[in-house]
Amino acid sequence: MRRTAVVERAQQTWTVGPAAEAVGTTVRALHHYDALGLVVPSGRTDAGYRVYTGADLDRLRHVLVHRELGFALDDVAALLDGDPDDRARLVREQLARVTDRIDRLQQVRAALETEMEATMSGTELTQAEKRELFGSTWVENEEEYAAEAEERWGDTDAWRQSRERTSRYTKADWAEVAAEADGINARFVALLQAGEPADGDAARAVAEEHRQHISRRFYDCGPEMHAGIGRMYVEDPRFTATYEAMAPGLAQFVCDAFQANAAGRS
Structure with a gap:
């Protein structure tokens, strides 16, 4: 019975929609991977539709796992088709980085759980508490940018509203x-x-979510202003x-994404 199930799975095929659903990705991603030669379907129907086998889906799962670990698509292709020893070494290195990040997130979670208990206290967040919640790097950057930001935008309505x-x-x-x-x-990383x-x-939907986040939490941020923030992300090496x-x-x-969202709302 078990051998029969294995044989049936080996013979099973999926068109692109069911294949994407089976591994938890999008049809657009499968088309992209096919165009790159990263995951090429083993066959086509008479109508020209992609047909994926069980082996194709296994390779696709490996691609998604390596992407989740932070590998670029070119590196994923080299890993899957290259020396198994090199692949094992690189995966171990990435797993070590992921483990470090998990440890950091667990610290953040503990800080947030502590904060939940003090929700009704009404106490403002001190610099030490910001370090606890967001980490020292975040606070160091905030302090570095504060004087510069006030000099550039201190006389604007947005600055006064945010403060x-x-x-x-x-x-x-x-x-x-x-x-x-x-x-x-x-969500941006996943896309x-x-x-x-x-x-x-x-x-563009996530970009608009970000714009609304700024408008709700800090200051009224119109599409053109939001596009300017996006340009700062690539023009300022720190961002x-x-x-x-x-x-x-x-x-x-x-x-x-910010530019495209702004263009669609102008």
Whole structure:
């Protein structure tokens, strides 16, 4: 019986829609991987539709796992088709980085759980508490940019509105702001790694989510102002480095998504 099940699976095939659903990705991503020669379907129907085998789906799952670990698509192809020893070494290195990130996220989670208990306290977030919630790098950057930002925008309505709003934020408010921003960034990373275009509907929707996040949490941010923020992500090396640390190519991807969203709302 077990051998029969294995044989049946080996003979089973999937068209592109069911194949994407089976591995938890998008049809657009499968088309992109096929165009790159990364995951090429083993066959075609008489009508020309892609047909994937079980082995094709196994390779696709390996691609998605390596993308989740942070590998670029070119590196994924080299890993899957290259020396198994090199692949094992690189995967171990990436797993070590992921483990470090998990440890950091667990620390953040513990800080957020502590904050939940103090939600009703109404206490403003101190610099030490910001370090606890967001890490020292975030606070160091905030302090570095503060004087420069005030010099550039201190006489604007947006600056005054942001200062007035955030001066009333409690630790719980800042925890929510951080969680929202992390969620938006994670959605951008997922779109980039799935091969979605920066000017596509999905990326523009996340860009608009980011614009609304700024308008709700900090200051009224119109489409043109938001497009300017996107350009700053690629023009200022400090911002670029922040996004590139999340995923290679993310700074330009986010910038392009902001521009496309703004163009569609002008």
